[in-house]
Amino acid sequence: MGRFVKRNLKFQLQELPSARVPRTRIDRLVAEHARALSDRLVAHRAELFPPDAHKTLRRFNSIETARFLRVSDAWLRRLALDGRGPTPAKGPKRGWYYTSHDIAALRHLLEEGSRVPGTYMPGRRDGDHLQVICVVNFKGGSGKTTTAAHLAQRCALDGYRVLAIDVDPQASLSMLHGVQPELDLFDGGTLWDAIRDEDPRPLRELIRPTCFANLDLVPGNLDLMDFEHETPRLLAQEGAARSGNPFFTKIAEALESVEADYDLVVIDCPPQLGFLTMAALSAATAVLVTVHPQMLDVMSMCQFLLMTSDLLGVVAEAGGNMEYDWLRYLVTRYEPGDGPQNQMVSFMRTLFGEHVLNHPVLKSTAISDAALTKQTLYEVEKGAFSRSTYERALESLDAVNGEIQGLIQKAWGR
Template sequence: MTESTTINHRIRDNAERLAAALESHMLKSFAPDARKELRLFSAGEAADLLGISASFLRKLHFDGRILDVHTTPGGRRHYSAEDLLAIRHTLESTAKTPGTYLPGRREGDKVQVLSFLNFKGGSGKTTSSIHTAQRLALKGYRVLAVDIDPQASLTTLFGYRPEYDFLDSGTIYDAIRYDDPVPLQQIIQKTYFTGIDLAPAGLMLQEFEHETPQALINNVQPPFFARMATVLQEVEADYDVILFDCPPQLGYLTMSALCASTGVLITVVPNMLDVASMSQFLQMSADLLDVVGNAGAQMEFDFLRFLINRYEPNDGPQQQVVAFLRQLFGKEVMTAHMLKSTAVSDAGLTQQTVYEVERTQFHRNTYDRAIDSLNQVNEEIETLIQHAWGR
């Protein structure tokens, strides 16, 4: 047996053992064949999400304006995401100001398409994009999450197993491929999280990177940079916000997402190595965007922001890097930042987010700091979206 064959066998054996271990881990976390389910929310959490007081929420029940919800033997009410959405519709029907409880698009508003990206892996793109998608959905927005990373981490967090569920078909690749693409609606999946649909990813997405050079030679239309925007037009009426979780490389998939976007969020870990990498990323992005712009791509961003990720407030060098970035880019650096938190990493052990786990599962202060950080980031993103709609 040659050394190369031995290496192949070793890699394959490692892959199979890892897949089996991950399968075992998931079976311990979730029942066999079960899909993820979103937890219920307490009355306090529900009132906070709805933007009303807990006493007003109780009055809505007392007056019979909203349906009964799950109630414990002790009389505590718990609300599903579906309950919250139904209450939003009830409150919106009598609101003095349109959009108070359903803040999404109105007539004339364009769908907001946000790309979370960076050249470097581990910068928190997936963590940022899924927490933003979930927070916006809980606030009443209709969200489509589009996973364009062949590693499919976002798809996995929604409870799918890409290596089994979407091995040969069913990913966003099927909608943007050059040979016999399918309508995007056919591959969009409803998720366990009310308000969020998913266009999944899988390893087949890598084929888009391989096929595009030949498609450019053959002048296949629409070209790669317009394919994502073209397929999104088929479904954009169904959503207020569309989020791209981009791969950690500046390839054809990322460029296609950028050319479909109205807003860009560049995630940055505040250390000088990551900032130096980002410098290269920005230069390459500008050069490539020049090329596709000259080829006819329409790129009009409502906003571009740098999102500080995995921030440790007591880390002096990190503080210096953040100050350095703010001096360079001013208001393009988001005011809020995502803290580095064990709550985020611990939730990830069971493929969950901080919004999905119960507060009682963590040390109270740890959970509260993580939630506050995430909410501040997502409120700032929501403000950018509303401002793009002229509100």
């Protein structure tokens, strides 16, 4: 703002009548709203889960289990009748049901009898590097957290050892996995504790299991904002930028201590290009950019890409690793019958070619309604929705996650 405009504005403000209307202290009002909202969220969680309980996962019927394992339902039933593998629970109408841990045990059993290594256990082998996928966007509402959660959960169900890391201070990914930040992380326990400059904690101490077999979580909360505030201060100190431990290496260094335990890391980044996002991108081996196919969202993504290029170019010159196995754009909240959206998708495919994933995530009430109960589509009961709505949304997510798994396998040379 120019000096003339500032002087003019200041003069006008001085001429305004004073104290005609009682004013509210915004900090007190916000604090009041925050307490009320927090109390209601706590009560909501108490309604869904007992106070001392952890989030649990439903059992999967034999048809779903067979689909995850890529075997026939008849073959799965024969295993159970022969007494091989975990014993399924009996359900209504003589149905058989398996937990996610049962599915993991069945994978190990089937892999032992497989002629082709990796048929049922598709994770890393000797010489394969850890896959670290950053899910990013500059604009909120693009389906970033929804994408990260469904990707991590489906990969875990498919036999990958997955670590999900919530780097977004809003902590939506954490809440989807049963973590209430202001209660469960009152004394810390986020990634910030592992990447802070003073007295960092080992990342292994911050990892907590989820209700999915093969899926662990490093949750997030507002503590992560300390990294955004502390990093400029450290960079301003003499010699900090030339130290042997620059900020953009922090996440990669933390991951080194648990690298052998996982095949895949999924990082949900905040909807901004700050120090956290740059550190996550420096640790990544792949980048997934979610985008809603509307003009304003694509324009926002353009600004994000321009800023990313400039800032990561500086990081690369400072020694950061900016080489990725792949970068893809994922179209989210897609409505096939929307003409302008189809035009925007065609525009992106013409511009970016193979860098746009072939499959989009469809806009679905099933996905949004599941989130109301802090669940994903892999967690909710199919009977909660109309069959066609559920299957259409699930088919969309499975296609996207399958395509991403293909990119993971290709990066490992398979």
